[in-house]
Amino acid sequence: MATQIHEQNDGKRLAIGGELTIYGVADVKERLWQAAARYPQLEVDLSGVDDFDTAGLQLLLMSKRWPATQINYVNHSAAVLRLIELSNVVLGDPLILSGQD
Amino acid sequence: MDLSQALNTFIDESHELLSQMESILLSAESGDCSDDELNALFRCAHTIKGSAGLFGLDELVRFTHVVENLLDRLRAHTLEFSPELVSLLLASKDQIAALIGAVVAKEQFALDEELLAILGNYDTSRSMAQCASETSQVTVEPSIASGTEHWHLSLRFGPDVLRNGMDPLAFIRYLGNLSRHMHVETLCDHLPAIAEYDPETCYLGFEVSLEAETSKAELESVFEFVLDDAHIVILPPDSKIEDYVSLIQELPEGKQRLGELLLACGSITPSELESALSLQRKNEGLRLGEILVGEGHVQSPVVDAALAKQKRGEERRQLESRSVKVPSDRLDALIDQVGELVISCAATQVQARRAVNPELLEAAANLLRLVEEVRDTALRLRMSPIGEVFGRFPRVVRDVAKELGKEIELQITGADAELDKAMIEKISDPLMHLVRNAIDHGIESPERRLASGKDLRGTVCLNAYHESGSIVIEVTDDGAGLDPAHILRKAVQRGVVTADVSLSDAEIFRLILEPGFSTAETVTNLSGRGVGMDVVRSGVETLRGNLDILSELGCGTTMRICLPLTLAIIDGFQIGIGASAFIFPLDAVVECIDLPADIGHSEYLNLRGEVLPFMRLGQLFGISSNHKARHNVVVVRFGGKSAGIVVDQLHGECQAVIKPLGPLFSGVAGISGSTILGSGEVALILDVPQLVQLAAAGAGGRSAAAYMAHH
Known part of the structure; x- marks a missing residue:
């Protein structure tokens, strides 16, 4: 499914839906970077992400490197959680893990 | 690379492998x-599993993996085929097909866990029963292995893998399916500064440790598609410290950092790391390749396997380059255009003839010959051997026979006869019913x-052959045959016919094609509900074919389907009645004779001692023919029956592109389509099968004439 990005709360909160994969990652990055340049704190809702891949994971990792903006991810969808668990990366957001190894 | 396209290729390939x-x-x-076949069997499952992993089809991988294990044991002859095992594997094949079907339909599919469990246990329980000594080895092995089968993989992907449609984490997820336990460390050291970040470039690397019973070749095959685009090091379970040293040396990250990762993965212990680093300090300056070869890191079986795989890949590529997949709508467009070309070619020839210019006429004739060749080639593009359908039947016959407790031998002949794809x-469906x-x-x-x-084992024959422009497909059995008296009784009972009607055997047999007619005494879950045969008939009729039933009581039955080869262009034979032009399909024309002047109102001719029913086409269509002219009889043949058709003039051969008739004319008997002649006139194409039937029936013509008169 195609990627959707919804801005909420004046752009301080983004909700991403559909696929966060190589196919849509460039768009998401562009929007996220614009928002990050405007606000010191951003919240990104991942509950609608139903497809997630290495490119998506990389975007999450990179976004944590913004010097002056804190980007927090919330409501990770199952697809996102699965890959975070698999790759063992530490993003620093509170996660609800499935408990499976 | 578009992944959905690759998925389609995978699905096509899987269907081939499954069949x-x-x-x-x-x-x-x-x-x-043979051993070759056992190997092929294993490879089928292996390839499906490998590709499925690539697309992240986890359920499919999980299931196929178990099947593959069984096949591997068959291949190694530690397990032998039994009827029970074959049934189990066939059921597994169906399960895989169903899983792939669910992928196609984008549906969730519940894996048959019961089957999976049976397959999983079959491995051991079976061999335990068969051969005790072997079992002890089999059951003990995993428990030893669990401690030692520790693999370590170092994965560094090229910057373009994501853009090329590969997903590194999908590979790793697939590895997880192969292993009992997996630990992944993601290496983020190469992530760039924010400003330089390109979201489509891959910056990540992975260190993976697995506990799995696998082989280096198998692990390598996981990465088959990214080998050019990635740096992959696989350390087998018995790797020496030196191998880890080479790894550390080889990879671009700092020694200490990598050491930590290896520790995190549990691939080496802290003391091993210490000794490795000191060893590595001593070896500084030695190049990696030298170390690798020196340490025997590259084992020769692995090299052989890699070579063999490369060769297989090449063979496959060669095979691919020999055939091209073309969307069928492009083929249809081509055939359509060739059809138009044929018409304008015929028009050119007519003009050339009128111009009385020999050079032009010769050029036009040459052109027509070439266009005819192009037409034949174009039509052949759509042709496929009927064997594609026949190939499905061994399984059907086996399953049905098993269910009914009958022994059936299936004989297939003429599988290479071709018809329109x-x-x-x-x-396929009508044949399945038959x-x-x-x-x-x-x-x-x-x-x-x-x-x-009779022989205990019954025989069912599938046969196909070409006959005068059509293809004939026969399904023959050597069973009890049809009992005309029984069928007639049933038909009367159901009110299909009245009791006082007198019918020939062939006509009685055709009664079983009526909707809702079943003669079976018991209704089985396979057939006997009386829906089968009329489905067959309508299926065949929509293809402009017809169905004949030949049967001898006590000896067997033959169901014969006659179908036209194609639906697009035909060689025609043009005739005229009054001012109208008609076309016979040339293949159906046997000969032309004069109509004897003294024939009177008889409906039969004497053709060299044979009785030939004939009909006047002018009468059938209600066209007043030119009575002064000498009449000709065109003898046509279809499905083993001949008939004479009386016409005014014979115009000779021509090319005809069949254009469908509008719905208004669909009820007209004796006409199957229309075409445009070279002169621009419209000619109707005659439906020979119907004409033959009408001529034989004698009276049929009048109703058509009445129909024409009213419209």
């Missing part, structure tokens, strides 16, 4: 299965066969 599996399994059931798909019917109703129970002195 290959099926045919090998069926031949295994009849007792002979679109028709092949459509004829074959099931033949086994269920045609072939008697073993007891009855014995009692009537």
Whole structure:
């Protein structure tokens, strides 16, 4: 499914839906970077992400490197959680893990 | 690379592999299965599993993995085929097909866990029963292995893998399916500064440790598609410290950092790391390749396997380059255009003839010849051997026979007879009905066969051959045959015919094609509900074919389907009645004779001692023919029957592109389509099968004439 990005709360909160994969990652990055340049704190809702891949994971990792903006991810969808668990990366957001190894 | 396209290729390939599996399994059931076939069987499952992993189809991988294990044991001859095992594997094949079907339909599919469990246990329980010494080895092995089968993989992907449609984490997820336990460390050291970040470039690397019973070749095959685009090091379970040293040396990250990662993965212990680093300090300056070869890191079986795989890949590529997949709508467009070309070619020839210019006429004739060749080639593009359909039947016959407790031998002949690809798909269902019917109703129970002195094993034959522009497909059984008296009784009982009607045997047989007619005494879950035969008939009729039933009581039944080869262009034979032009398909024309002047109102001719029914086309269509002219009879033949058709003039051969008739004319008997002649006139194409029937029926013509008169 195609990627959707919804801005909420004046752009301080983004909700991403559909696929966060190589196919849509460039768009998401562009929007996220614009928002990050405007606000010191951003919240990104991942509950609608139903497809997630290495490119998506990389975007999450990179976004944590913004010097002056804190980007927090919330409501990770199952697809996102699965890959975070698999790759063992530490993003620093509170996660609800499935408990499976 | 578009992944959805790759997925389609995977699905196509899987279907081919599955049908290959099926045919090998069926031949295994009849007792002979060579080592080559066993290897092929294993490769089928292996390839499906490998590709499925690539697309993240986890359920499919999980299931196929278990099947593959069984096949591997068959290949190694630690397990032998039994009828039970063949059934199990066939069921597994169906399960895989169903899983792939669910992928196609984008549906969730519940894996048959029961089957999976049986497959999983089959491995050990079976061999335990068969051979005790072997089992002890089999069951003990994993427990030893669990401590030692620790693999370590170092994965560094090239910057373009994501852009190329590969997902590194999908590979790793697939590895997870192969292993009992997996630990992944993601290496983020190469992530760039924010400003330089390109979201489509891959910056990540992975260190993976697995506990799995696998082989280096198998692990390598996981990465088959990214080998050019990635740096992959696989350290087998028995790797020495030196190998880890090489790894550390080889990779671009700092020594200490990598050491930590290896520690995190549990691949080495802290003391091992310490000794490795000191060893590495001593070796500084030695190049990596030298170390690798020196340490025997590259084992020769691995190299051989890699070579073999490369060779296989090449062969496959060669095979691919020999055939091209073309969307069928492009083919249709081509054939359409060639059709137009044929028409304008014919027009050119007519003009050339009128201009009385010999050079032009010769050029036009040459052009027409070439265009005809192009037409034939274009039509052949759509042709496929009927074997594509026949190939599905061994399995059907096996399953149905098993269910009914009958022994059936299936004989297939003429599988290379070709017909239009679109028709092949459509004829499959009617054929399936016929074959099931033949086994269920045609072939008697073993007891009855014995009692009537027949071979216990019944025979069903599938045969196909070309006959005068059509293809004939026959389904023959050597069963009890149809009982005309019984059918007639049933038909009267159901009110299909009245009791006082007198019918020939052939006409009685055709009654079973009526909707809702079933003669079977018992309704089985295969057939006998009386829906089968009329489905067959309508299926065949939509393809402009017809269905004949030949049967001899006690000896068997033959169902004969006659179909036109293609639906697009035909060689025609043009005739005239009054001012109208008509076309016979040339293939159906046998000969032309004069109509004897003294024929009167008889409806039969004497053709060299044979009785030939004939009809006047002018009368059939209500066209007043030119009575002064001498009449000709065109003898046509279809489905083994001949008839004479009386016409005014014979115009000779021509090319005809069949254009469908509008719905208004769909009820007109004797006409199957229209075409445009070179002169621009419209000519109707005659439906020979119907004409032959009408001529034989004698009276049929009048109703058509009445119909024409009213419209």
